[in-house]
Amino acid sequence: MTGQGKVWLVGAGPGDPELITRKGHRLLHAADVVVHDRLVSDTLIAELPPSIECIDVGKAPGRSSPSQRDINEMLVRMARQGKRVVRLKGGDPYIFGRGAEERQALLEAGCAVEVVPGISALTGATATAGLSLTRRGLSSTFAVMTGRPMTGRTLPNDQWRALAGLDTVVVFMGVSAALELQTELVAAGRAPDTPVLLINDGTLPTQSTHRTVLGQLDATVREQSIGYPTIIVIGEVAGAWKPGDEDLASPDASGFVRRDADLQLSSSEPSDEVPESRKPSGLYPMTLTNLAGRRALVAGGGRVGARKVRRLLDVGARVVVCSPTATSELQDWSRSGEVDWIRGRYRPDHLQGCCLVFAATNDHRINVKIAQDAAELGLFCNVATDTTSGDFRVPAVLETDGLLVSVSSVEGDPRRARRLRDRIRENLVAPGA
Incomplete structure (x- = not known):
């Protein structure tokens, strides 16, 4: 391949493969090479034809991965080889995605580059969870921060005080810094009983939500083994959130997402059918x-x-x-x-x-x-693609105080099961208890 290539920095969206933009999807399928992050949807990569080279440069906590300098040099090298390169990033390239650094490196090397925005987990995960970052009477200001400061050290005290004074604080990559977040915000004046909502796997069928308070944030992360990717929302909007607010969705047998509210049918005709609650489920728990x-x-x-x-x-x-x-x-x-x-x-x-x-x-x-x-x-x-198929399901599980609680839904909706599991957790493991 000869001539000057080009690199597109494309936002893949927050997780759900259907949330990539039309432009991003078109460029993805027209690429010679796709260089993608760890949190990019597996489905987006699996759909690509074999002729497109896919390179995983994803970073993950606690394991080795290519350095940012290595990635920059790779993009420059492939562009100079005349290739059409899509640098596929989770969420939006310019929100904690280091997109600006990669763009600068490409421009300094004389390579053509274009940024294609994506839906960030900031709005994607919170909206799917049913939480509004701005809400009349509760939140007119919010700030977004990373739990892993780029400088490698904690924020200055004046910045913690500024954050503590805002209505809502949203934290990316914060589970490993939960103790620091809790300690510094409380020390800066935020009340320990400030509501907190953690959203894991936002926009995915595996999305789960966890409620706690600021003074118990670190304990909640450890006790409930909350991992990445997780968005942490701190403020009264988290207190106003209820488990029923989630925009529940589950995959049907074809792999498409089924919105339960769109499938509700009603009839005024009388029915001789036995009520669903009285029918045997045909499931054998074990x-x-x-x-x-x-x-x-x-x-x-x-x-x-x-x-x-x-x-x-x-x-x-x-x-x-x-x-x-x-x-x-x-x-x-x-x-x-x-x-x-x-x-x-x-x-x-x-x-x-x-x-x-x-x-x-x-x-x-x-x-x-x-x-x-x-x-x-x-x-x-x-x-995995159809919970009503196969011979068994994997339930939503809660382990606490010597108990193993397993929850499954009769209709095979994993998110409904996780929602009930979370409600059980709130009653068994109350924040501050």
């Missing part, structure tokens, strides 16, 4: 107690597959992952020997010796085929 050392297959190397693997590792299972690509977390587990990663697409022989199967690819047809193959061998299979 808890697996002995997976240690037993082989489990996870087909799919994206974030959904990684969550399945994480839980299996926690109970000591021997995990095999089959997928052409894998998240940085899965790659780390593979390098450490905790996971056996088969770098390729699913094949029926991968099922040999397994006791459980998780079909978690981005292609529902492949997941159905895996479930069929597993059934022929008498194996139980979980289908």
Whole structure:
């Protein structure tokens, strides 16, 4: 390839693959190379044709990744090779995305570059959770900050006082700095009982919300094992939020998102049907107690597959992952020997010796085929793309004070189950208790 190439810094949106802009989607499919972050939707990458080279440069807390300088040099090199390069970033490139640094490096090298904005998690995650950052009588000002200051040190005292005086503070990448946020804001004058809402996996089917107060922020993060990506909202708008405010959505069998409110049908005609609440669900609840050392297959190397693997590792299972690509977390587990990663697409022989199967690819047809193959061998299979398919579901789980609470919905809506789980947590683990 000859001639001068170009780099587009494209915002992929907050997580839901449907929230990328039309321009961003068009450029993505016209690229020669896609250089993407860790939090970019797996679906966006999986949909690309094999002719497009995909390079994962995602950064993750506590693990090695390319430096920003390495990424800048890579973009310049590929642009000089005449390639059309999409630098795909989670959210918006200019909100804690280091887009300005990459643009500057490209311009200084004489390379053509264009920025394509994206929906930030600032608005995407909060809106999907049903929380308004501005609200009459509660919040007319808000500030956005990162929990990992670029300078590598804490903010000056005057900046903490300024933040404490605002109605609402939104924190990106703040779970690892929860204790500092709690301590500094309280020291700067913010009341310890200020409401806080944490939104994990915003806009995704796995989105979960956690309520607490500022004085218990660090304890909540640790006790509930809240990880990345999480947005922390501090202020009275968090106190006004209720679990029922969430814009609930769940994937249907085709992989598209189903909005439950859009599917409600009503009729004035009388019915002889037995009320739904009195019908047997056909579900048999159980808890697996002995997976240690037993082989489990996870087909799919994206974030959904990684969550399945994480839980299996926690109970000591021997995990095999089959997928052409894998998240940085899965790659780390593979390098450490905790996971056996088969770098390729699913094949029926991968099922040999397994006791459980998780079909978690981005292609529902492949997941159905895996479930069929597993059934022929008498194996139980979980289908991630349709919770009503397969042989079992993975419930929303709460572990506290020696209790294991599992919640599933009869209709297979994981977000409804997580919402009820969160309500149970609020009653069992009250903030400040």
